[in-house]
Amino acid sequence: MDYAGITIAKRDGARECFSIEKIERAIAKAYRADGINDDEASVKQIAGEVASAIDKSEISVEEIQDLVERQLMRRNPSVAKRFIIYREWRTKEREKRTSMKQVMDGIVAVEKNDVNLSNANMSSHTPAGQMMTFASEVTKDYAYKYLVGVRYGRAHREGDIHIHDLDYYPTKTTTCVQYDLEDIFNRGFHTKNGTVRTPQSIQSYATLATIVFQTNQNEQHGGQAIPAFDHFMAPGVLKSFRKHLATAVDFILRLHGEGNRPSLQETIAGTVTSIEDSEVQLKALAARLQTLGAGLSADELRTAWTQSYETTRKDTHQAMEGLVHNLNTMHSRGGNQVVFSSINYGTDTSPEGRMVIRELLSATTEGLGHGEVPVFPIQIFKVKEGISYSDADYAAAMADFEGAMGGKLRFQAPNFDLLLEACRTTSTALFPNFLFLDTDYNRNELWRADDPDRFRYEVATMGCRTRVFENLHGVKSSWGRGNLSFTSMNMPRLAIEARREAEELHPDGDKHAVRREARMLFLEKVRSTAALIAEQLHERYEYQRKALARQFPFMMGNDVWKGGGRLGPNDEVGDVIDSGTLGIGFIGGHNAMCAIYGEGHAHSDEAWQTLYDAVMVMNQVVEEYKSRYRLNYSVLATPAEGLSGRFTRLDRKRYGIIPGVTDRDYYVNSFHIDVKEPVTIVEKIRKEAPFHAITRGGHITYVELDGEAKKNVAAILKIVKVMHDEGIGYGSINHPVDTCRSCGYRGVIYTRCPVCKSENISRMRRITGYLTGSLESWNSAKQAEERDRVKHR
Known part of the structure; x- marks a missing residue:
């Protein structure tokens, strides 16, 4: 039979002459798949019937396959089933290749699509970001198949x-993972190129914390967290204070004409156990200095102490500024993503731990170089009865809120004042979020207020909301696991x-x-x-x-x-x-x-x-x-x-x-x-x-406020109390934070900046549990969700 006049239209648009041999090969494969290897006569007969059924000069591949299916169903349904399954598989494989090509084209063209915007914390349009997105899409396909x-x-x-x-x-x-920084710092740690010793100042503590974050981020795909940031940073504050105090005492001794005393640093390190200027510590230090023949008057020693305290506070502030700036600029994972970092704090009542948090909150409020709200670290304030919260303190604060915020009231819970500062910071910077340790499921029977290791038994959270606490294979703790x-x-x-x-x-x-x-x-x-x-x-x-x-x-x-x-x-x-x-x-x-x-x-x-x-x-x-x-x-x-x-x-x-x-x-x-x-x-x-x-395994509840929350910090505290009383485990408070990219004005901006009239506005919002620099980096679904969010009153 002459089929020379028939043209086959292929899927890619190409044309070729009809070939009955190709139909025979396809039918033969279906027969072999069904265990039939020697029925050449049937194969040729079916192919001939298919060819005879063609009644036009041009036909598509899909139409020919439909004819093959019909003829097989008449003669041998079992073989037809094999042919259909094989055809469906080939179709899916072609679709995959076509889909992958479209995805790759979108990455190459730096399109604003949901593949490129799948992670609002990733700069997917940079060369490194493109490489990571390419790898991500190809690796997903590999994982599916193999x-x-x-x-x-x-x-x-x-x-x-x-x-x-x-x-x-x-x-x-x-x-x-949640880092046990105490253990890491005490032992020191090694990287590919060498070993890092135990840090000796608050600046080094903060810097090495960011290095730990960045290094480990390349070995995991989620967020990294520090479960007791204030507790882990506190020794750095004390070390810095001792150094400054030794320098101040040495300076006064030199003014007296007394020579260098090599043992002064060791003497102070062995005597001073806190930055708090208690009479007990001052007298003990004066007595120890006397044994060295270094006599200072009480006023001189107190002056040295006060000066050293203020210098240490400034060091701590700079260290916290450095931490915030580094965690918003240091990239990991191929250089296209800042570290997905979280820090938990609020329950260290030591003067050193309290100084860390006070300066961290201050640095967070100040923001980045032009006052921008820091996206990272995600900050989580731990609310604990008798430590950072009490009903009596809440009532006293609400009765005189201005006095409470001004530091004029004394509270029963030693860190309740830090909770107030946390609320103030949240009202301007959207962080910290709040983690409630006294809900039944967040309590740990091993926790005791007088236990110096109590932080190990406090729940901590990370990333968007990941909670790791209960453990079938060890102590109920967040430390060193994820x-x-x-x-x-x-x-x-x-x-x-x-x-x-x-x-x-x-x-x-x-x-x-x-x-x-x-x-x-x-x-x-x-x-x-x-x-x-x-x-x-x-x-x-x-x-x-x-x-x-x-x-x-x-x-x-x-x-x-x-x-x-x-x-x-x-x-x-x-x-x-x-x-x-x-x-x-x-x-x-x-x-x-x-x-x-x-x-x-x-x-x-x-x-x-x-x-x-x-x-x-x-x-x-x-x-x-x-x-x-x-x-x-x-x-x-x-x-x-x-x-x-x-x-x-x-x-x-x-x-x-x-x-x-x-x-x-x-x-x-x-x-x-x-x-x-x-x-x-x-x-x-x-x-x-x-x-x-x-x-x-993790959760969060957030509420949406209207207007500028910084004008009503008391409302933030009220919400925290409601969350505490109702059994929320982890909560956050959302409100609009808009920044004019032209002049730096920060506030609620509806269309144009009220100062310079610019329409170039960055609108920061919480996407799941973390912030992003601008809504523009969100995918289409989350942008639609953000538009729908109503304000809660």
Whole structure:
């Protein structure tokens, strides 16, 4: 038969002459895939029938394949199935290549798209940022194909779950860690090029803290944190003070004509135990100096002490300025991202620890070079009864707030004045956030006020909201451990499916029957999806534990991750990472409740209870898998950034637009009340607080204020008290912080700068748990969410 007149239109637009041999080869492959290797006659006959069915001069490849499918279905359905599966696989592979090409083109062209803006803390348009984005997209594809189990990879691609930081999967790295700086500084630490000794001044303490941050950031994919910053920095303050005091005393002795005394530094170091100018210390030092033959009058010694104190305070301020500036300018991860750093503080009552925090808060308020609000470190003030908070102190402060802020009142809790300063700083710089240590789930039975090691038993948080505290393999503490990995479920999709199935089971349309059925189905789906995630996390853990210690020379080699120091370079990390946590996360609680009840959990008690029960089901799965694998599973209130839009796009494509569910560009974060819901501050806190107790992998509640918060610091303190009383674990207070890029004016700027009339305005907002320099760096979904945020009153 003559087929010379038929032209084949290929997928890339090219044309070629018809070839029956190519059809025969495709059919033969399908036969072989079904175990049939010697039926050449059937192959040729089917190919001939396909060719005979062509009734036009030009036909596409897809049309020919449709004809092959039909002919195979008539003759041999089993072979047809093999052909269809193979065709679908080839189609997906082509789509992947096409999609990857489009992604790469977008990176090359520095387009403003959601791939390039997936992380608001990354400068994706710089050469280093482009290289990292290229690598990220290619590595995700590699992980899908070769590392992630087929079942889990499919669930991720289709949007049932989201495996976070998939681009880092092949590296076997963990997410984050809380530094035991005391141990690191006391021993010193080594890097690739040498060893760093124990620091001897507050400037060195602060500088080395930033170096630790930057060095370790390259060995993990998440945030880094210091759990007790004030406690760790305090020795640096005392060392600086002793040096300054020795210099001052030596100067006075020289004025007296007395010679050099080499033992003066050691004498002061052995006598002075605090920068506090107590009579006991002054008398003890005077007596010790007398034994050296160095007689100073009481006034001279007090003058030396006062001068040394002020010089140390200035040093401390400069050190904290340096810390803030460095953490906003020092880049890591290929040079395109500042360190994702967090510091926890507020419970060190020593004069040295208090000086650190007072100067840190002052430096934060002053801001960067032109007064810009520092994005990092994320600062977290620890609120603790009897240490940094008491109801009596709150009442006294509110009765005379001006006097309280002016330092005219004495408080029962030694650090309550620092809490007031923290509120003042939050009102201008959006940090610190507040961590409440007295909620039932944040308490540690080992904590005692008189224990110098008590900081080890205080919970600390990091990054957007990661909480690492409970531990099956050691002391309940945040120090020297972190999160291994986390994966989130698409909760709205589970609710949509549950509602549809319930409607099929109750065709009569009884609203209450449908809702009851949908609730039961939804909880079952949450359970099965949580179990799927738990198994996927275990698979990743088994892969991570095979990493060699030399892959993490700083983190393991310096015992930053506790237990790593005992490993040899070629040892697998193995059980050392068992102290880490595995997070089962979720997103879109509000949207899920809209799918079932037609409204969110802000005002519907039924919806609120269903969402709470769903998270409790996740906790039941966590307990089951803790027991099964002896690993630290936890439930995480996912800090969705790129994910908030990804799930929504996939679900809108699958289900269409569902009011309250898929009708926006984003899903609402975790258990949060809808950002558009006009609830009061107290209502929002009360609705969300119970979820903190059952999301122990991490959580946050924030409220949105209108206007310039710096004009009403008392309102900040009131909100902190409400959070404290209602059982919030970790909270923050958002308010507009706009800066004119032309003249530097900072305040609420609506369209133009009120000073210079410029429209070049940087608008700083909190994206999940951290700040960004400008809304322009957010992806489209988070920008849409920010526009929808209502103010709480």
